Amino acid sequence: MHELSTGDDLPLDAAASLFDAWVVRLASEELRFTQYGAAPLLGGQRYTYGDAGGAHFVVVRSGISVELESTSQVAGDIAERIILDAIAKVAARDLGSTVVYVTELTVRALDLADPPQFLRFFERQIHIEGARRLGRGVLLDFPKGLLRGALPGGFQPAPVSVVTMTIFADGPIESDFTARFAAAVTETAAAVCAVATGRAVEFHAPLFGEDEDEARTALRRRDDVSILNLARNGLTLDIFGYLLSVGGADALLRARGSVLAYHAALSQRTPDVAVMLLVSSIEALIAPRPPWGRDKVTKRFTSSLAELCPDAVDAVLVHEYTPGAFDFVPKGGVPRQRRELLEAVYDARSHPTHNGPGLSPLAMADWASAPTMRVVLLSNLARAALLAFIQAPRCSLIGHPEIDPPGSATPARL
Known part of the structure; x- marks a missing residue:
C-alpha cells in the first residue's frame, strides 16, 4: 500500500490524474504498453495498464491510497517500481x-x-x-x-x-x-x-x-x-502569468471566478440576472474564504470597492443615468454618496436574488430603461474592479473577528 502526496497546491483529483498519467508514460517506456483502462470502484477507481487479455497490471486507488492489485505476464517488482516512480513524480510536482x-x-x-x-x-x-x-x-x-x-x-x-x-x-x-x-x-x-x-x-x-x-x-x-x-x-x-506571480494561486482563483461571472453576464438578456452576475464578479475578488466572510457583506462590498477602483466608482456616481438606474439620490459629501451608491448597487443584486428577476427588455423603447442602464453601468464597474485587482491583488479583511469584530464602528481597510 502506498500514498499519493497532495497539498493545497495540488488537490486530490489532480494528484490522482497526474499519477495516472505518469504510470501510463512509465509503462509505455518500460513495458511498451499502449493500452489503458479505468473502471469505477466503490470508494475509488481500478486502473488496468496494458492489454487486459494479455500482459498488464492492475492498480486500485482509494483516496490517497494506491495499491498494486494484480499482475499478468508482468513482474511484480517492475509494476511496483513504476508505481513508486509515479508517486515520486507527483510528490515532486514533476509535470514531465x-x-x-x-x-x-x-x-x-x-x-x-x-x-x-x-x-x-x-x-x-x-x-x-x-x-x-x-x-x-x-x-x-x-x-x-x-x-x-x-x-x-x-x-x-x-x-x-x-x-x-x-x-x-x-x-x-x-x-x-x-x-x-x-x-x-x-x-x-x-x-x-x-x-x-x-x-x-x-x-x-x-x-x-x-x-x-x-x-x-x-x-x-x-x-x-x-x-x-x-x-x-x-x-x-494576464491572470495566468502576471497575476499568479504577484498574487499566488488564490488571486488566480479569484480572478477566474470574476471573469467567468462577467462573461456569463454578457450573454444575459434578463437585466436582473446580469446584475446578479456582475455583482458576483466583483465579490469574487474581495470575499474572504473563512466562515467570517459571510458577515458584513454589504459593508465589505461598499468599502472594498471604493478603495479598489475609486475612479470607476466616481464615474458611475456622476453618470447622468445613475439616479434612474439605481433609484439613487445623492446626499451629503462624496464619501457618503459613494457609500450609498454602492449600497444601492448591492441592493440591486439582492432584490432579484431573493424575489426573482424581472422581465427582459424586448422593445426598442427599453434600450434606455433603468434595468438596461443598470447593466451598462455595472459592466463598466465590474471590469474596472477586475483590472484594478489584477494590477494589485488583495482580499478584504472587513468582518474579521479580530480586526473588524461585530459592532465595530470603524471600517477595516483593505
Whole structure:
C-alpha cells in the first residue's frame, strides 16, 4: 500500500490524474504498453495498464491510497517500481513535458436586436487583431483585416472574430490530466477574451493534442517576446502569468471566478440576472474564504470597492443615468454618496436574488430603461474592479473577528 502526496497546491483529483498519467508514460517506456483502462470502484477507481487479455497490471486507488492489485505476464517488482516512480513524480510536482492543444474561440458580433447587449457593446466593444498571450500557457491569434466600412454616423461595429487559441498543457503525456487542464484554460481564457473585447465568446474545449510537428512549431512561439499580453485599457489581463506571480494561486482563483461571472453576464438578456452576475464578479475578488466572510457583506462590498477602483466608482456616481438606474439620490459629501451608491448597487443584486428577476427588455423603447442602464453601468464597474485587482491583488479583511469584530464602528481597510 502506498500514498499519493497532495497539498493545497495540488488537490486530490489532480494528484490522482497526474499519477495516472505518469504510470501510463512509465509503462509505455518500460513495458511498451499502449493500452489503458479505468473502471469505477466503490470508494475509488481500478486502473488496468496494458492489454487486459494479455500482459498488464492492475492498480486500485482509494483516496490517497494506491495499491498494486494484480499482475499478468508482468513482474511484480517492475509494476511496483513504476508505481513508486509515479508517486515520486507527483510528490515532486514533476509535470514531465508539454502537450499542445489548439482550439477556436468565436468572439460574437454586435446584436442590434438585443437592447442590453447593444448598449454595452456600443460604447465598450473592442476589436483586436494579431497575436496576444496569457502567460506562457496560452497564445491567441486574432484574425487581421476584418474591419470593412461603418454604419451611418461613423459607428463601426466589431465583426465576428474567430480566434485560434494554442494551449500549452504541461504534463507527462497526453492524458486526462492535460485534457482537463486544457478544458479549464479554454473556458477561462474565453472569459478573459470577453473582458478584453466587451463581447460574449463561444468556445469548445479541444479534444486531442497536436501531433509532434505542429507541437514543435507552437512551442517555438511560446516564449516569443514580440507577442504582447492580452490587455484592456492598456492594463494586462494576464491572470495566468502576471497575476499568479504577484498574487499566488488564490488571486488566480479569484480572478477566474470574476471573469467567468462577467462573461456569463454578457450573454444575459434578463437585466436582473446580469446584475446578479456582475455583482458576483466583483465579490469574487474581495470575499474572504473563512466562515467570517459571510458577515458584513454589504459593508465589505461598499468599502472594498471604493478603495479598489475609486475612479470607476466616481464615474458611475456622476453618470447622468445613475439616479434612474439605481433609484439613487445623492446626499451629503462624496464619501457618503459613494457609500450609498454602492449600497444601492448591492441592493440591486439582492432584490432579484431573493424575489426573482424581472422581465427582459424586448422593445426598442427599453434600450434606455433603468434595468438596461443598470447593466451598462455595472459592466463598466465590474471590469474596472477586475483590472484594478489584477494590477494589485488583495482580499478584504472587513468582518474579521479580530480586526473588524461585530459592532465595530470603524471600517477595516483593505
